Amino acid sequence: MTTSRPRVRIDARRCDRCGRCLAACPRNAIRIGRTFIAVDPLACDGCMACVKVCQSGALSAVGPAGTGAASPTRRPSAQAPRSVAHHPSSTPRARSSAGRARASHEGWTALEALAMLGVTLAAFVGKEALLALQPVRSLPTGSLVLVRAVVLGAYYAVQLGAVRWLAARRGRTLADLLRSGDRSLKDRAATAGLAALVLIGSRAAAMAYGLVMRSAGLVPDSSALLTTFGSQAAGLVLAAVLVVFVGPLVEELVFRGVLLQGMASQFNASIAIVVQALIFAALHRSVWLFLPMAVLGGALGWLAHKRGGLRAPVAVHAAYNAITVAAAFALSG
Ligand code: SF4
Numbered sequence: 001m002t003t004s005r006p007r008v009r010i011d012a013r014r015c016d017r018c019g020r021c022l023a024a025c026p027r028n029a030i031r032i033g034r035t036f037i038a039v040d041p042l043a044c045d046g047c048m049a050c051v052k053v054c055q056s057g058a059l060s061a062v063g064p065a066g067t068g069a070a071s072p073t074r075r076p077s078a079q080a081p082r083s084v085a086h087h088p089s090s091t092p093r094a095r096s097s098a099g100r101a102r103a104s105h106e107g108w109t110a111l112e113a114l115a116m117l118g119v120t121l122a123a124f125v126g127k128e129a130l131l132a133l134q135p136v137r138s139l140p141t142g143s144l145v146l147v148r149a150v151v152l153g154a155y156y157a158v159q160l161g162a163v164r165w166l167a168a169r170r171g172r173t174l175a176d177l178l179r180s181g182d183r184s185l186k187d188r189a190a191t192a193g194l195a196a197l198v199l200i201g202s203r204a205a206a207m208a209y210g211l212v213m214r215s216a217g218l219v220p221d222s223s224a225l226l227t228t229f230g231s232q233a234a235g236l237v238l239a240a241v242l243v244v245f246v247g248p249l250v251e252e253l254v255f256r257g258v259l260l261q262g263m264a265s266q267f268n269a270s271i272a273i274v275v276q277a278l279i280f281a282a283l284h285r286s287v288w289l290f291l292p293m294a295v296l297g298g299a300l301g302w303l304a305h306k307r308g309g310l311r312a313p314v315a316v317h318a319a320y321n322a323i324t325v326a327a328a329f330a331l332s333g
């Protein structure tokens with residue numbers, strides 16, 4: 001399935017990096033470095049403003065309906081990439097140039113998303129296999145909590161390493177990936193407003209779901225956190241570090257970053273949001289948690305898609321988890 005919007009085709013060889021398209025793009029969807037130019041398929045709304053201002057013929061419109069937006073004088077290149085042109089050997093200078101560029105999406109490809117998914121699934125299977133070992137399960141509670149925390153930390157470290165490696169291939173850093181696309185106070189206010197909406201909405205949905213489940217007699221696994229980390233102070237510290245800080249950072253880079261953007265480069269953005277949310281929910285390995293996690297993953301995906309950048313999704317995810325951790329430990333007495 002392809003997107004219903006026209007897409008921008010780039011012939012990077014013709015681009016003289018004049019920056020007109022950057023200034024014309026209302027969605028901050030274009031990123032230009034010294035050796036590459038890319039359009040983020042998630043942020044791009046197909047308005048074709050960039051195509052109209054490009055005087056070098058580097059940009060043209062492809063896809064349904066809106067193709068008329070392209071200048072008839074443009075000469076599409078047979079060698080041009082579909083929607084993202086990127087030179088993997090970007091220089092440090094290109095990196096800093098890209099860092100200053102307004103777009104915050106990386107324009108991850110479907111292949112990169114597939115590789116990231118493979119690493120994530122392998123790490124997940126490894127984590128579950130380790131924790132299922134009888135010698136591990138028979139450890140005393142204190143040691144078991146520590147082992148669980150170490151294994152969970154390793155799970156996140158593997159994913160973070162994979163994202164870092166993918167970013168390094170593009171001459172980017174993890175900080176670059178998190179950079180916000182907001183440039184004005186108005187942009188930041190809009191992002192903060194939507195982030196608050198997502199946090200309140202997803203928490204309210206989770207609360208309503210919990211109430212319905214309890215009233216139906218389907219006792220939810222509400223003590224999953226306590227089961228993993230115990231109810232002692234050390235468990236609270238471990239949960240705060242791993243669940244409130246590390247987890248949201250890594251999961252946003254992976255799910256709302258590489259997976260969402262990579263899938264959206266091939267499919268409709270809505271489908272990409274739903275699919276990454278379902279995978280995100282499934283990896284929380286709880287039937288009871290699946291629905292609220294899918295809602296959270298979808299809402300975070302929508303936020304990332306709507307506003308660009310991962311800072312807001314990381315902040316919302318961290319706040320969501322902080323409320324969960326605080327409630328679990330408070331209720332444990
Ligand atoms: S307007 Fe055209 S030539 Fe100028 S930076 Fe954009 S793509 Fe390159």
Ligand code: SF4
Nearest residue numbers: 025044045047048050
């Ligand atoms: S078509 Fe996309 S990249 Fe070009 S100006 Fe419009 S939103 Fe920006």
